[in-house]
Amino acid sequence: MxxxxxxxxxxxxxxxxxxxxxxxxxxxxxxxxxxxxxxxxxxxxxxxxxxxxxxxxxxxxxxxxxxxxxxxxxxxxxxxxxxxxxxxxxxxxxxxxxxxxxxxxxxxxxxxxxxxxxxxxxxxxxxxxxxxxxxxxxxxxxxxxxxxxxxxxxxxxxxxxxxxxxxxxxxxxxxxxTISIRPGKPTQAASSFLSGMVREPVDGKECIIPLKDRSFRSWLCxxxxxxxxxxxxxxxxxxxxxxxxxxxxMPGIGVTVQEMMDALASVAGNDKLELLKEERDPDMERILRSWGTDFDNKLAYNLGFKEDVSFEQAVRDYISSLRK
The missing domain is CATH 3.40.50.720 (NAD(P)-binding Rossmann-like Domain)
Incomplete structure (x- = not known):
């Protein structure tokens, strides 16, 4: 092919x-x-x-x-x-x-x-x-x-x-x-921090979360x-x-900022949370809040597409890939 x-x-x-x-x-x-x-x-x-x-x-x-x-x-x-x-x-x-x-x-x-x-x-x-x-x-x-x-x-x-x-x-x-966790450097995407929240602290770097709302929910894969x-x-x-x-x-799962922080702490340690900084960016927040937070993926599943894993498993997969 x-x-x-x-x-x-x-x-x-x-x-x-x-x-x-x-x-x-x-x-x-x-x-x-x-x-x-x-x-x-x-x-x-x-x-x-x-x-x-x-x-x-x-x-x-x-x-x-x-x-x-x-x-x-x-x-x-x-x-x-x-x-x-x-x-x-x-x-x-x-x-x-x-x-x-x-x-x-x-x-x-x-x-x-x-x-x-x-x-x-x-x-x-x-x-x-x-x-x-x-x-x-x-x-x-x-x-x-x-x-x-x-x-x-x-x-x-x-x-x-x-x-x-x-x-x-x-x-x-x-x-x-939103695909998380992406390796590499931050991108121009408004959603970039949703990978950075794990990627940067694991690498010993700070990540800026552009809104002060830990209940903010994103649809991730x-x-x-x-x-x-x-x-x-x-x-x-x-x-x-x-x-x-x-x-x-395409299939995904809904995850809040707090749930992402909990997964990071569970897999990589509580000390990594100190590298997350919440600084509101109104322009970025406007884009983020315009997106949907919960999807019915019935059509994708009926076609045979695969369900996603938990976010904690995604963190484990990411850290495992770094070791490889």
Whole structure:
């Protein structure tokens, strides 16, 4: 199976690359605006190629497609994160919307020359939802994003639905919960602290929590569960979904700031809590409070996607990965 991954240098791209390269049946083309690395512990590293490309540039995109075809599947992971899109509207539109639209059009043209439809798996976000929201959210709730990031994601979802309806490719938009715990450095995402609350104290560093409300609840998913569900998305039977409604809220769990602090203390020790600093950031808090906090993942489970673990287990998995 030949698979293209955009934004492959990012955390999700590297996470999925490592997982796919544990199986010799997958042949990967990794692309990003920098040359994406092939994970050092990949079991079959020779099954991946890295191509530096800026898909917002027509010539660069055309070269990428020429080097990648034929394709069985594409994961679309490139993007400017939530607070970054809000702070720089033009950049967010260029990367999140216009580059994605250009890629979808290139895939439409490529698909017309293949016998089998390309499966296109788009990394969307629960930032497509905005207040007011019901207590429990499912796919029937009307998305009304309160930020540029969510608006750009929703537009791309609509395009993917229409391209799928027209038979140009076989699309699926997967609305991610916040992924925690992410390794590495803090990102421009408003939700970055939800990984930093564990990652930074474990590394002996301070983490700023941008609101003073320990009852604040977030919908989270562990990297391990996300990776398994993304691999499953390659083969999931989408016959249960109408072609113009190819959107699924990916499984997650609701966790409060206090529950995250308790999990950190339980696994890593109470002393780590001293590195958490609560300093309210009104702009960041506005974005965070526009997001849903409780989701009904019945549709995802009916399709066969995997349930997530407890947040304490996610902390244990993260610390275990550092030891490895």
């Amino acid at each position: 030949s698979i293209l991954i955009t934004g492959a240098a990012g955390f999700i791209g590297q996470l999925l690359t490592e997982r796919l390269l544990s199986n010799p049946q997958y042949k990967l083309i990794l692309t990003d605006v920098i040359n994406p690395p092939i994970p050092s512990n990949a079991k079959y590293p020779s099954n991946a190629r890295s191509i530096k490309a800026d898909i917002s540039d027509t010539d660069s995109l055309n070269d990428l497609m020429a080097a990648s075809l034929p394709l069985d599947a594409v994961f679309i992971f490139h993007g400017i994160m939530s607070s970054g899109s809000e702070a720089n509207f033009d950049l967010g539109m260029k990367v999140n919307l216009h580059a994605t639209q250009s890629l979808l059009e290139a895939l439409r043209q490529a698909g017309s020359k293949q016998e089998k439809l390309i499966r296109v798996i788009y990394a969307s976000s629960q930032a497509v939802y905005g207040q007011p929201l019901p207590a429990i959210i499912d796919e029937s709730v009307l998305p009304t994003p309160e930020g540029s990031y969510g608006a750009q994601k929703l537009i791309c979802e609509t395009l993917i639905n229409d391209y799928t309806r027209k038979g140009f490719f076989d699309g699926l938009s997967t609305r991610f919960p 562990s990297p391990k569960t996300l990776a398994e569900n993304l691999v499953y998305a390659l083969s999931v039977d989408l016959a249960k979904l109408e072609k113009h409604k190819r959107v699924v809220n």
